[in-house]
Amino acid sequence: MSNNNATSVPEAYPMNGGDGTYSYTKNSSYQRAAANVAKTLIDEAIAEKLDIEDFSSASSNAFRIADLGCSVGPNTFACVQNIMEAVKQKYGSQMPDFHVFFNDHAANDFNTLFASLPPERHYSAAGVPGSFHGRLFPEASLHFAHSSYATHWLSKLPEEVTNKNSPAWNKGKIYYTTSPDQVFNAFAAQFRTDMAIFLEARAKELAAGGMMVLIMQTIPDGIHHSRIPTGIMFDFLGSILMEIAKEGLISEEEVDSFNIPVYTTTPNEMAELVERNGSFSIVKMESTSPWLKVGHIVNNTPQKLARELRAGMEGVFKTHFGSDIVNQVFDRLNDKSGQLINQLESSHRQGTQLFLALKRK
Ligand SMILES: C[S@@+](CC[C@H](N)C(=O)[O-])C[C@H]1O[C@@H](n2cnc3c(N)ncnc32)[C@H](O)[C@@H]1O
Secondary structure, three states: OOOOOOOOOOOOOOOOOOOOOOOOOOOOHHHHHHHHHHHHHHHHHHHHHOOHHHHOOOOOOEEEEEEEOOOOOOHHHHHHHHHHHHHHHHHHHHOOEEEEEEEEOOOOOHHHHHHOOOOOOOOEEEEEEOOOOOOOOOOOOEEEEEEEOOOOEOOOOOHHHHOOOOOOOOOOOOOOOOOOHHHHHHHHHHHHHHHHHHHHHHHHHEEEEEEEEEEEEEOOOOOOHHHOHHHHHHHHHHHHHHHHHHOOOOOHHHHHOOOOOEOOEOHHHHHHHHHHHOOEEEEEEEEEOHHHHOOHHHHOOHHHHHHHHHHHHHHHHHHHHOHHHHHHHHHHHHHOHHHHHHHHHOOOOOOOEEEEEEEEO
């Protein structure tokens, strides 16, 4: 098995570990709600399309599930439980044992993940460190791959964006929301390269008839990036950084050279990438609206939203600016979080999550 990351350490910005105030464990209710929105769709996809006959040739009698970009929990445990229940519902007593692989970057806090594994679980658990932008598992060894809110992370920043002499140099901004087309195009090209590698690796790892569910942020056709929650939140963080730069605590060039390595795809783009890969058929593709359904913005305090953003984004900021500036950024975010909520309340939130169920041909 080849691993194209074997000789280099991939860029990794795991969510905050442990179980402290700013930990992902305590601040991931948005991702949890997003996964809940997808639960019924997963149940349906498994009930309608998973075909146990296709698994009879697998060499072991275990049903193998992988959660890619699992972070520290507890969301991953709920997702895995949902998948297992749907599979059991379909096959009843014929089911073999379950083996669950929790994957994330090696820098992820696997200790917290392992320490909080549900004691009553009915599966064998294993951690699989490494980037999903490359091979992680032996050929045809998986029956179900799942990834929620992880594949929008790019494997690295596009090179043009980090080159001061390139037209894609993102002056005064940390995201592509309102940047020149060259910046957006560089992010889009990086995503397409990454997703092609991701699909190629999963095509090798999934047994024929196996399924993969991807839950990812998306942008509906015709909506500008500055109108969706991700664009608004990242621009807000960018304006805080520029404010800190104006006060002389960091240089503007430090802000110019910093970009958040995240990309929001469209349903059409994903469908095209899957088709180009050729190994999967699309079983179900649906845009959902977790921000609307769960009242995430309305029911949570502004400070809670600020903590959730910090739990997810602190790592990428810390690598570039160091701990002192990170505290500045997120303390200011906390103080201004009411303002951010107001902006989010008038954002476009319909259809900003993509549910994609694929079947290995
Ligand atoms: C927002 S968290 C989502 C965690 C969990 N799936 C959930 O829904 O709560 C995204 C996770 O994806 C992981 N991730 C990002 N890029 C990755 C990659 N190339 N390989 C493996 N994990 C990756 C991050 O380290 C992080 O833990």
